[in-house]
Amino acid sequence: MAEELKLVRGYPEYMRKSIERVEASRPRRLEEGPPPGMSLEEREELLKKYHPDYAPGGKRPLVAGPNKGEVAPNEVADLLEAYPLLEPGELELKVDFDVDILILGGGLAGTMAAIWAHEQGVPPDRILLATKLRHGDSNSIMAQGGTQAADKPYDSPTIHFLDAMGGGHFTNKPDVLKALVEDAPFIVKWLTELGCLFDRDENGEFVEEWGGGTSRPRMHAARDYTGMEELRVIRDEFRSRGFGLLEFYPAVELLTDPKGRVAGAVLWNMETDEYKVVRAKAVVLATGGFGRLHIRGFPTTNHYGATADGLVLAYRAGALLRDLDTVQYHPTGAAYPQQIVGLLITEKVRGLGAQVVNRDGEAFVFPLEPRDVEAAAIIRECYDRENCLVTPTGLRGVWLDSPMIEEIHGEGTIERRLPAMFRMYQRFGIDMRRDPILVFPTLHYQNGGVETDPWGRTNVEGLFVAGEVTGGVHGKNRLMGNSTLDCLVFGRRAGIAAAEYVKGKKAPQTVTLDHLKGFVEELRAAGVPEERRSPMLLPDYRGKRVLARMIDLL
Amino acid sequence: MDRIKEANRAVTTGIDDSAVKHWVTVYIMGKGYRVPADITIMQAMEYAGYRFVRGAGCRAGFCGACATVYRTAGDWRLKTALACQTRVEDGMFLVQIPFTPAEKPAYDIEEEPADGTPLLKYFPEVARCVACNTCTKACPQDLEVMDYIQAALRGDLAAVAELSFDCIQCGLCAMRCPAEITHYHVAQLARRLYGRTLPVPKHVLDRVEEIESGKYEDEFEKLLSMSREELEELYRKEQREKGGLNSRDASRVTRNGQGER
Numbered sequence: 082m083a084e085e086l087k088l089v090r091g092y093p094e095y096m097r098k099s100i101e102r103v104e105a106s107r108p109r110r111l112e113e114g115p116p117p118g119m120s121l122e123e124r125e126e127l128l129k130k131y132h133p134d135y136a137p138g139g140k141r142p143l144v145a146g147p148n149k150g151e152v153a154p155n156e157v158a159d160l161l162e163a164y165p166l167l168e169p170g171e172l173e174l175k176v177d178f179d180v181d182i183l184i185l186g187g188g189l190a191g192t193m194a195a196i197w198a199h200e201q202g203v204p205p206d207r208i209l210l211a212t213k214l215r216h217g218d219s220n221s222i223m224a225q226g227g228t229q230a231a232d233k234p235y236d237s238p239t240i241h242f243l244d245a246m247g248g249g250h251f252t253n254k255p256d257v258l259k260a261l262v263e264d265a266p267f268i269v270k271w272l273t274e275l276g277c278l279f280d281r282d283e284n285g286e287f288v289e290e291w292g293g294g295t296s297r298p299r300m301h302a303a304r305d306y307t308g309m310e311e312l313r314v315i316r317d318e319f320r321s322r323g324f325g326l327l328e329f330y331p332a333v334e335l336l337t338d339p340k341g342r343v344a345g346a347v348l349w350n351m352e353t354d355e356y357k358v359v360r361a362k363a364v365v366l367a368t369g370g371f372g373r374l375h376i377r378g379f380p381t382t383n384h385y386g387a388t389a390d391g392l393v394l395a396y397r398a399g400a401l402l403r404d405l406d407t408v409q410y411h412p413t414g415a416a417y418p419q420q421i422v423g424l425l426i427t428e429k430v431r432g433l434g435a436q437v438v439n440r441d442g443e444a445f446v447f448p449l450e451p452r453d454v455e456a457a458a459i460i461r462e463c464y465d466r467e468n469c470l471v472t473p474t475g476l477r478g479v480w481l482d483s484p485m486i487e488e489i490h491g492e493g494t495i496e497r498r499l500p501a502m503f504r505m506y507q508r509f510g511i512d513m514r515r516d517p518i519l520v521f522p523t524l525h526y527q528n529g530g531v532e533t534d535p536w537g538r539t540n541v542e543g544l545f546v547a548g549e550v551t552g553g554v555h556g557k558n559r560l561m562g563n564s565t566l567d568c569l570v571f572g573r574r575a576g577i578a579a580a581e582y583v584k585g586k587k588a589p590q591t592v593t594l595d596h597l598k599g600f601v602e603e604l605r606a607a608g609v610p611e612e613r614r615s616p617m618l619l620p621d622y623r624g625k626r627v628l629a630r631m632i633d634l635l
Numbered sequence: 636m637d638r639i640k641e642a643n644r645a646v647t648t649g650i651d652d653s654a655v656k657h658w659v660t661v662y663i664m665g666k667g668y669r670v671p672a673d674i675t676i677m678q679a680m681e682y683a684g685y686r687f688v689r690g691a692g693c694r695a696g697f698c699g700a701c702a703t704v705y706r707t708a709g710d711w712r713l714k715t716a717l718a719c720q721t722r723v724e725d726g727m728f729l730v731q732i733p734f735t736p737a738e739k740p741a742y743d744i745e746e747e748p749a750d751g752t753p754l755l756k757y758f759p760e761v762a763r764c765v766a767c768n769t770c771t772k773a774c775p776q777d778l779e780v781m782d783y784i785q786a787a788l789r790g791d792l793a794a795v796a797e798l799s800f801d802c803i804q805c806g807l808c809a810m811r812c813p814a815e816i817t818h819y820h821v822a823q824l825a826r827r828l829y830g831r832t833l834p835v836p837k838h839v840l841d842r843v844e845e846i847e848s849g850k851y852e853d854e855f856e857k858l859l860s861m862s863r864e865e866l867e868e869l870y871r872k873e874q875r876e877k878g879g880l881n882s883r884d885a886s887r888v889t890r891n892g893q894g895e896r
Binding site for chain 1: 652673688722742836838846
């Protein structure tokens with residue numbers, strides 16, 4: 082379709098007039114600075130009216146399980162209120178792998194858990210990490226903006242604490258949040274000693290930037306490849322230590338012992354369909370979030386495997402969830418071109434000074450509000466005030482005035498500090514140094530999840546959790562730079578706690594799927610339709626025409 | 636909400652082709668498929684009926700899972716791409732290379748000297764580089780791969796780190812190299828060694844020590860015992876006085892660059 086349109090430097094010609102208005106207002110906006118930030122009351126009002134979490138029709142109370150009666154997004158409820166892929170009694174549970182600690186998930190949190198369990202003395206061959214895709218295929222590796230750590234003299238862990246509390250609408254679990262902010266400087270130190278390259282200035286000092294909702298600049302970035310740099314360093318460390326690793330082996334169910342303690346998992350080889358039984362004294366669940374459920378029909382920044390599998394498995398084993406009712410929509414996802422819709426435009430772009438402006442070139446919101454507030458303001462501009470652009474495929478968006486960055490910090494800043502963004506837009510014919518980019522909110526993060534204490538322990542014995550699958554630390558809205566930090570801090574803590582837990586413990590005598598029985602009965606009693614199954618494992622984007630003619634013969 | 640959902644349907648559930656006017660033909664492992672023009676290789680494969688297990692990861696250009704090689708009609712050159720970041724072209728013959736067999740040596744980074752010597756110790760094959768530049772041409776990130784291998788040979792860790800930093804470890808360089816070098820593993824070690832030469836800034840060490848010595852315990856105790864209302868009040872006060880969220884202050888600091896205060 083776009084072929085019919087005349088493109089001028091990557092944009093349809095009809096958008097050029099608006100870009101000219103953005104250019105025309107730029108000197109004035111640079112001079113005046115962004116519009117003022119909102120008060121807590123103004124934020125509340127905006128959220129109630131425009132944030133997708135508050136719009137009616139998106140959520141429902143759960144009919145079964147430990148959180149029965151609490152609300153969750155429909156897409157999540159559909160998976161939590163679903164029958165297992167395996168029936169208890171269907172499989173012979175003969176043990177294939179016998180380990181001390183089984184880690185599920187290969188992002189930052191899972192990898193940290195392995196390394197730190199090893200640091201506590203668990204031998205590497207007694208630790209097995211299993212992951213659905215490749216080791217590293219995760220939201221962690223896509224994290225761009227940075228990792229928060231209050232390590233400058235003008236800052237402190239308590240200020241970091243307060244910022245995160247405010248961002249989370251004062252619903253964060255305080256003891257867990259304290260652990261997050263207190264461990265942050267140590268994590269930065271530890272990573273640096275492993276050879277992780279955070280951005281430094283010419284004097285060798287860390288460059289620390291602002292993030293939305295932070296009252297001090299404390300964002301440690303590695304260009305805009307922060308998560309990738311952190312992940313590839315600790316993955317390299319993991320690979321040097323000789324842990325067990327199974328890739329393309331998602332867990333399809335947890336196993337329990339007769340006392341209801343978590344005692345391993347059933348894994349499934351996605352390529353051969355063979356299942357494997359892992360017996361473990363402890364399981365660390367680090368399976369990430371739910372972006373690929375496309376809550377409320379939003380596109381997502383998340384990786385291909387972000388389908389909430391861990392939530393589902395933990396819930397069936399009796400784990401309590403919390404704060405599932407809020408979903409983080411990142412304010413700035415790409416809205417154009419069509420090939421990259423929904424992909425993340427890091428908050429660092431705004432941290433470096435780019436303003437969010439409408440069709441007429443007017444800045445309409447302070448660029449560094451907490452994410453939910455910023456996203457709501459953009460939705461208001463597009464769907465209520467209608468001061469937006471409409472793309473050739475019918476998407477709405479506003480401008481993120483990226484050329485301001487070059488004006489503020491000097492030519493070459495974008496290529497140097499945002500190479501991933503620059504490269505992506507170049508691939509599709511847009512020069513973000515010269516032209517603004519079109520953005521709209523995109524589904525980004527699972528704020529809630531499995532409830533945990535400061536050491537990754539859950540209400541289910543033997544089950545530890547870390548990273549996006551958990552709930553509590555961010556309350557009802559996470560701030561930028563606290564997710565990679567969350568994975569690093571609580572991956573480490575869960576690894577340490579699991580190592581402590583397995584010390585001197587005997588392997589579980591028997592492993593069963595018995596915990597499913599009661600849950601399945603509850604589902605039947607609630608009238609949940611039999612065909613509803615989970616975990617989902619992978620989303621499906623196949624063409625409708627092909628699906629209509631697909632037959633299964635082999 | 637419904638309008639947003641409707642506008643994004645193609646992205647969230649797969650492409651609806653009823654409105655597509657322009658089509659191209661691509662050959663996935665030799666088999667031809669008619670697909671909408673102007674979509675990515677990854678979207679085209681899904682449109683054609685593939686459901687990825689391998690070959691799709693982050694879908695945003697960060698993970699290297701969707702490395703692809705292809706030729707186009709009438710062109711003798713073998714090209715490389717990331718399937719999620721590259722538009723289909725008419726007459727494209729393609730296959731994914733979702734895995735690169737390559738052994739990563741085990742090392743204890745703290746035991747290695749922070750100079751160039753470990754590179755040749757663990758990767759002696761680097762010396763076989765014939766400077767053909769095929770790796771550079773293969774790189775979907777457009778990195779100067781051969782230059783960093785040459786820098787590795789010279790033991791110039793800083794240069795390797797700088798040139799290889801945006802490497803997503805897709806493995807295409809290693810698959811094309813006539814000297815059978817695994818460039819991305821070499822670069823990984825070099826970056827870590829280079830990182831080891833940079834001291835942890837003093838303010839970080841100081842803060843870690845302060846936290847360990849319990850400097851913030853009293854303040855935390857106070858915070859943890861506060862009611863929600865008290866926390867909100869303190870948050871307001873903090874934001875107002877220190878001005879992080881106050882626009883004028885924030886823009887001033889942002890404009891100054893690093894926000895030192």
